Amino acid sequence: MTPHPDGGRAARRTHEADVGPCPSADRTGARPHDDRTTKARIRDAAIACFAQDGVAGANLRAIAAEAGVSAGLVIHHFGSKDGLRAACDEHVAAVIRERKREAAAGAGADPGFDPLAAIREGSTGPPLTRYLARTLTEGSPQVAALVDELVADAVAYQAEMEKAGLLRPTKYPQGRAAVLTLWSLGAVVLHDHLKRLLGVDLSAQPADPAVLLPYIGPVLEILGKGVLTKKTARGYEAAFLGAGEQESEDGERSDRT
Amino acid sequence: MTPHPDGGRAARRTHEADVGPCPSADRTGARPHDDRTTKARIRDAAIACFAQDGVAGANLRAIAAEAGVSAGLVIHHFGSKDGLRAACDEHVAAVIRERKREAAAGAGADPGFDPLAAIREGSTGPPLTRYLARTLTEGSPQVAALVDELVADAVAYQAEMEKAGLLRPTKYPQGRAAVLTLWSLGAVVLHDHLKRLLGVDLSAQPADPAVLLPYIGPVLEILGKGVLTKKTARGYEAAFLGAGEQESEDGERSDRT
DNA sequence: CAGAATACTAAACATACGTTCAGTATCGAG
DNA sequence: CTCGATACTGAACGTATGTTTAGTATTCTG
Numbered sequence: 001m002t003p004h005p006d007g008g009r010a011a012r013r014t015h016e017a018d019v020g021p022c023p024s025a026d027r028t029g030a031r032p033h034d035d036r037t038t039k040a041r042i043r044d045a046a047i048a049c050f051a052q053d054g055v056a057g058a059n060l061r062a063i064a065a066e067a068g069v070s071a072g073l074v075i076h077h078f079g080s081k082d083g084l085r086a087a088c089d090e091h092v093a094a095v096i097r098e099r100k101r102e103a104a105a106g107a108g109a110d111p112g113f114d115p116l117a118a119i120r121e122g123s124t125g126p127p128l129t130r131y132l133a134r135t136l137t138e139g140s141p142q143v144a145a146l147v148d149e150l151v152a153d154a155v156a157y158q159a160e161m162e163k164a165g166l167l168r169p170t171k172y173p174q175g176r177a178a179v180l181t182l183w184s185l186g187a188v189v190l191h192d193h194l195k196r197l198l199g200v201d202l203s204a205q206p207a208d209p210a211v212l213l214p215y216i217g218p219v220l221e222i223l224g225k226g227v228l229t230k231k232t233a234r235g236y237e238a239a240f241l242g243a244g245e246q247e248s249e250d251g252e253r254s255d256r257t
Numbered sequence: 258m259t260p261h262p263d264g265g266r267a268a269r270r271t272h273e274a275d276v277g278p279c280p281s282a283d284r285t286g287a288r289p290h291d292d293r294t295t296k297a298r299i300r301d302a303a304i305a306c307f308a309q310d311g312v313a314g315a316n317l318r319a320i321a322a323e324a325g326v327s328a329g330l331v332i333h334h335f336g337s338k339d340g341l342r343a344a345c346d347e348h349v350a351a352v353i354r355e356r357k358r359e360a361a362a363g364a365g366a367d368p369g370f371d372p373l374a375a376i377r378e379g380s381t382g383p384p385l386t387r388y389l390a391r392t393l394t395e396g397s398p399q400v401a402a403l404v405d406e407l408v409a410d411a412v413a414y415q416a417e418m419e420k421a422g423l424l425r426p427t428k429y430p431q432g433r434a435a436v437l438t439l440w441s442l443g444a445v446v447l448h449d450h451l452k453r454l455l456g457v458d459l460s461a462q463p464a465d466p467a468v469l470l471p472y473i474g475p476v477l478e479i480l481g482k483g484v485l486t487k488k489t490a491r492g493y494e495a496a497f498l499g500a501g502e503q504e505s506e507d508g509e510r511s512d513r514t
Numbered sequence: 515c516a517g518a519a520t521a522c523t524a525a526a527c528a529t530a531c532g533t534t535c536a537g538t539a540t541c542g543a544g
Numbered sequence: 545c546t547c548g549a550t551a552c553t554g555a556a557c558g559t560a561t562g563t564t565t566a567g568t569a570t571t572c573t574g
Contacts, residue, residue, distance in 0.1 A: 038551075054395070056313035059531060070553050075533060077551090137394050138311070139449050147450050158484075166489040168482060175475035176484065178454040179444075186443015187436075192396050193404050197435045209497065216497050218432035224490030225425060226483040227415075227433065232423045233481030240466065240473050295521075316561060327523050332563060334521090 039077045042067040044126040046074075047088050051130035055085055055138055089135060089142035092128050095119065096146065100153070113223065115150040115181050116188060120205040129203045133189045147185070154181045187215070296334045299324040301383040303331075304345050308387035312342055312395055346392060346399035349385050352376065353403065357410070370480065372407045372438050373445060377462040386460045390446045404442070411438045444472070 036044065045066035049058040060081060064071040078084040099118035119128045135143050154177035161167040170176045187194055191203040198214040206212055228236065293301065302323035306315040317338060321328040335341040356375035376385045392400050411434035418424040427433045444451055448460040455471040463469055485493065 054311065054313055056311055060533090061531080069551095071532080072534080072554080073552055081532065134394070136450070137390070137446055144450065144453060148454070151454055161489075166486055168484055168486055170475070170478060170484070172471075172475040172478060175455060175471055176479065178451070179472065179475040179479065180484070182444055182447050182451055182454070183440040185450075186447050187439055189394055189446050190439050190443050193393070193401065193442075194435070194439055196401060197405070197408055197439070198432060213497065214429075214432055215436065218427070218429040218436040220485075220490060220493050220497065221427060221429060222433065222436065222480070222483070224483050224485045224487075224494075226479070226481050227425055227427070227437070228477075228481045229423055229425055230481075232418075233477060236477050237481075240470065240477065317563090318561075326521095328562085329524080329564080330522055338562065 038067075038069060038073070042069060042074055042077060043084070043087055043091055046084050047092065047126035047128070047131045050085065050088060051127045051134055054134050060084075085140070086142065088131065089140050092131055092135075093142050093146040095128060096132075097149070113180055113184060113219070115154060115184050122205060127203070129188060130191075132185075133191060133203060136185060136189050147181070150185075151178050151181045154178075295324075295326060295330070299326060299331055299334060300341070300344055300348055303341050304349065304383035304385070304388045307342065307345060308384045308391055311391050317341075342397070343399065345388065346397050349388055349392075350399050350403040352385060353389075354406070370437055370441060370476070372411060372441050379462060384460070386445060387448075390448060390460060393442060393446050404438070407442075408435050408438045411435075 042063065046058070046063045049063045049066060052058070060071045060074050063084075064074050067074075074084060078087055096116070096119050103118045116129060116132070119132075121128050132143070136147070151174075155173055158167055158170075158177050158180075159173060162169055188202050191201060194215060195201045200212055200215040202212075202215070226233070299320065303315070303320045306320045306323060309315070317328045317331050320341075321331050324331075331341060335344055353373070353376050360375045373386060373389070376389075378385050389400070393404070408431075412430055415424055415427075415434050415437075416430060419426055445459050448458060451472060452458045457469055457472040459469075459472070483490070
């Protein structure tokens with residue numbers, strides 16, 4: 001119940017939208033000191049509750065209790081449950097953007113094919129991945145915008161890698177990036193099933209990256225050499241793309257955006 | 258509001274669990290005759306409402322109204338909202354199993370890599386795909402069991418295809434089948450995003466399979482030749498699977514089941 | 515047909531929820 | 545210090561919701 005007593009002190013303090021002026025100078029003296037604003041604490045509690053029960057399933061009183069405040073205060077700060085949800089969406093999106101930027105700035109690393117690699121969260125802080133896994137299916141504009149950004153990033157990233165000879169060329173730059181991104185996000189959304197089937201939990205940060213292996217192994221195999229033999233691939237293509245289609249397109253298909 | 262006035266008369270009548278004895282001989286004369294039992298009508302209405310608003314978001318009165326009955330009757334037939342949800346889960350799972358069996362019995366067709374190809378529903382009947390897209394993320398035992406079956410089917414199917422030389426061999430029979438199945442399901446769960454990004458709606462049956470092309474195209478490309486160049490693949494593998502692993506590349510290797 | 519069981523409705527019930535409100539404490543500005 | 549604004553609480557309000565209940569129609573069984 002009580003948040004981590006101490007430990008991650010001055011950690012993470014870059015985004016911090018408008019959660020308030022001062023970190024709540026231990027006003028009531030009630031709980032162990034927490035460097036977050038009350039508003040931020042409420043927001044984090046909401047993220048945790050929404051992640052666990054879904055937005056419709058969670059309720060303000062539980063969120064308030066988790067944050068150690070009254071239900072009225074939640075409304076006072078966020079106007080309504082919907083406002084709270086919007087704030088959570090924006091916060092999560094902002095954190096992800098920031099961490100992606102940090103990761104990009106840092107040593108080459110491997111953004112690889114996990115668009116959410118940036119938010120493999122430490123055990124501290126709210127469960128961003130689980131929150132996203134929930135809200136990804138509940139259609140909010142903020143999350144939609146975030147997904148669009150992830151795909152756009154993937155398009156750019158894959159173009160770079162392709163130019164560097166690290167990725168095979170594609171006839172569908174936008175389509176391939178979108179499909180790979182959505183597949184990755186889909187695996188996160190279905191993390192419960194993945195855990196049950198392969199014993200890998202994508203919604204928790206791995207102590208040791210090796211525990212991801214039952215998932216990463218097949219993924220690398222699929223992305224490495226494909227799964228269809230040449231003739232099967234040709235067969236499907238003939239069936240779907242129209243028999244004589246012969247693949248004219250190589251450019252960007254600008255359906256959207 | 259009113260269901261299809263007539264048309265799909267003696268259609269679909271194989272599963273029909275225990276929705277009751279006779280198709281409600283137009284008891285009240287209130288609504289145009291429907292060949293479904295009242296219980297079945299309630300269940301289908303529930304599937305539609307759950308699909309639209311999620312299980313937590315939907316409410317019994319709306320479901321009852323959609324089915325043209327009172328809220329009390331829903332409880333009378335299903336005991337509780339949870340019971341109703343369980344019945345829906347079971348029904349959807351049963352329909353999918355049945356259609357998969359039919360599809361398997363029919364001409365070779367292509368179960369391909371869409372584990373849900375069997376339920377590309379006609380415009381009649383409840384929105385099974387959307388329902389599944391919702392419940393897949395809400396963790397019910399019935400849905401979990403269904404997913405397990407889909408994966409098991411995929412393992413068997415891919416083994417057959419591999420033997421027939423239609424699929425590349427894999428080191429991870431279970432893992433590859435699980436990953437491909439979950440990716441496909443994930444794309445369904447994220448159908449809103451896929452629609453927005455590529456203009457393809459996986460939750461509706463396509464009048465013309467060609468409309469799926471912006472999705473199928475990249476998918477076939479990825480599954481056909483992969484996306485990583487050989488050295489990139491080797492690099493990732495070295496990083497993840499431990500440096501010296503060496504990749505025999507054509508042999509079977511049964512790590513997992 | 516009699517009588518029991520089932521299908522069904524409308525209303526009532528209890529509770530859980532989002533939100534409002536009145537009041538209190540705390541803070542910053544002058 | 546004074547005053548206004550903000551942070552915050554606890555209780556109240558109104559409503560929506562899952563469920564119960566009492567009662568009526570309908571069907572099934574013998």
